[in-house]
Amino acid sequence: MNAALDAHALKREALSRAMREGAGPIGLAKETSNLFRDREQAARRRLDVRAMSEVLSVDARAGRVECEGMATYEALVDACLPHGVMPAVVPQLKTITLGGAVAGIGIEATSHRHGLVHEAVEEIEVLTGDGRILACTRDNEYADLFFGFPNSYGTLGYALRVAARTAPVKPFVHVRHLPFTDANAFFAAVGGHCADDEADFIDGTIFAPDRMYLSLARFVDEAPATSDYTGVEAIYYRSIEQKREDWLTAKDYIWRWDTDWFWCSKNVYAQNPLVRRLYGRERLGSRTYSKIMRWNSRVGLTRAIDRMRGVHGESVIQDVDIPVEHAAGFLAFLAREVGIWPVWMCPIGPREDAARWSLYPMERRLYVNFGFWDVVRTREAREPGHCNRAIEREVARLAGIKSLYSESFYPREEFDARYGGEAYAALKARYDPRGSFPTLYEKCVLRR
Ligand SMILES: Cc1cc2nc3c(=O)[nH]c(=O)nc-3n(C[C@H](O)[C@H](O)[C@H](O)COP(=O)(O)OP(=O)(O)OC[C@H]3O[C@@H](n4cnc5c(N)ncnc54)[C@H](O)[C@@H]3O)c2cc1C
Numbered sequence: 001m002n003a004a005l006d007a008h009a010l011k012r013e014a015l016s017r018a019m020r021e022g023a024g025p026i027g028l029a030k031e032t033s034n035l036f037r038d039r040e041q042a043a044r045r046r047l048d049v050r051a052m053s054e055v056l057s058v059d060a061r062a063g064r065v066e067c068e069g070m071a072t073y074e075a076l077v078d079a080c081l082p083h084g085v086m087p088a089v090v091p092q093l094k095t096i097t098l099g100g101a102v103a104g105i106g107i108e109a110t111s112h113r114h115g116l117v118h119e120a121v122e123e124i125e126v127l128t129g130d131g132r133i134l135a136c137t138r139d140n141e142y143a144d145l146f147f148g149f150p151n152s153y154g155t156l157g158y159a160l161r162v163a164a165r166t167a168p169v170k171p172f173v174h175v176r177h178l179p180f181t182d183a184n185a186f187f188a189a190v191g192g193h194c195a196d197d198e199a200d201f202i203d204g205t206i207f208a209p210d211r212m213y214l215s216l217a218r219f220v221d222e223a224p225a226t227s228d229y230t231g232v233e234a235i236y237y238r239s240i241e242q243k244r245e246d247w248l249t250a251k252d253y254i255w256r257w258d259t260d261w262f263w264c265s266k267n268v269y270a271q272n273p274l275v276r277r278l279y280g281r282e283r284l285g286s287r288t289y290s291k292i293m294r295w296n297s298r299v300g301l302t303r304a305i306d307r308m309r310g311v312h313g314e315s316v317i318q319d320v321d322i323p324v325e326h327a328a329g330f331l332a333f334l335a336r337e338v339g340i341w342p343v344w345m346c347p348i349g350p351r352e353d354a355a356r357w358s359l360y361p362m363e364r365r366l367y368v369n370f371g372f373w374d375v376v377r378t379r380e381a382r383e384p385g386h387c388n389r390a391i392e393r394e395v396a397r398l399a400g401i402k403s404l405y406s407e408s409f410y411p412r413e414e415f416d417a418r419y420g421g422e423a424y425a426a427l428k429a430r431y432d433p434r435g436s437f438p439t440l441y442e443k444c445v446l447r448r
Pocket of ligand 1: 093155160405
């Protein structure tokens, strides 16, 4: 056993003890978060997991990386690249942790090949609600927890150690941005490129219903020159409309969306040239913006400004997965009912096991993820969650599924039907018999 694993075992025992010795509801104490769901600040014991953030091993030949549950993807990528590999699916924001992305749902432009983050995971070591530590794999006695952990959001246990698959990298990435004006042609091209599997990365940016770009990227050994979107000068999402092709280093490509949080940095004025200089290269990035947004949510600055301007704002921060056949229909709905632009698009290839993930069941077919994150403002007041509820209805109508990291409004029966309620009840009884964690419905819908 290497020293890192020994140290991990000691930390693990301490957390297990803390879990067993205390009583009452528990929550995580960690430094960063990418959750956009304001919750009641109920009194709960906090389990300090900040030390659980080491990368334990990288085995490029076996195609496997092992790390502690709170290791950030930034640390993981830094550990993997010198070995010529990257985690098979790397969510776009540097502070997302592997444990968080498995407990929530993570996706990126390699998902057409590898599926969602959890589908490239081989083992999850879970600290359960009653203090047990269980190593779960897809075929051992804890396979029910392995397949039930994704989308459990810390309500069945905490991932303390995760082993995930890696994929080989080359030094540079060559990306081509293909323009489209028609949604049916756009999604037909998505399907075609997923089927031929030539691109290492596939995603897209929809600036308007008739301004769509499909970005196809491949690893290459050499580049004529590389672009830099990590500083104050250039912004990646804007380059998509300006350039037909581009080259980035592998690392810059992996983090291409982090510097401007896709495009959401505009909400903290970081795209204003002067303010951008004041931020400076070091502070541009999702780590800074999420702190500002959290502060804003606490003090209510945006809400106060909206009140002064006489407008009503609804935060619409959602990622939804829609079967590709219905993708053009969903886009038309977004244009008609929501009107947030740009929208991020990312295909998720058909996977044999798609239906087995009990709390996030999908079918064995090609899906398209739509990510849209902004505030919808109207002059007239609407019922709370007006747009978010309409999105839930449309996703259901089109046989899709919605991530739960932000607001949800489903009635309890519908929620149970969509997110594996029966399997969840059995998992809860087996792995959280003392009720240390809230239920998924309490956490994600009632925000307790
Ligand atoms: C604006 C925005 C954009 C996003 N964009 C993307 C995207 O492009 N791609 C993508 O893949 N994902 C995206 N996400 C979703 C993100 O991957 C999930 O919210 C993920 O759960 C965040 O992980 P985290 O490590 O930051 O965890 P946190 O935000 O700290 O926690 C998220 C939830 O997971 C639980 N949790 C955290 N760590 C663990 C653990 N080790 N074991 C068990 N439960 C745990 C927490 O209790 C909490 O309920 C986005 C989220 C937001 C808010």
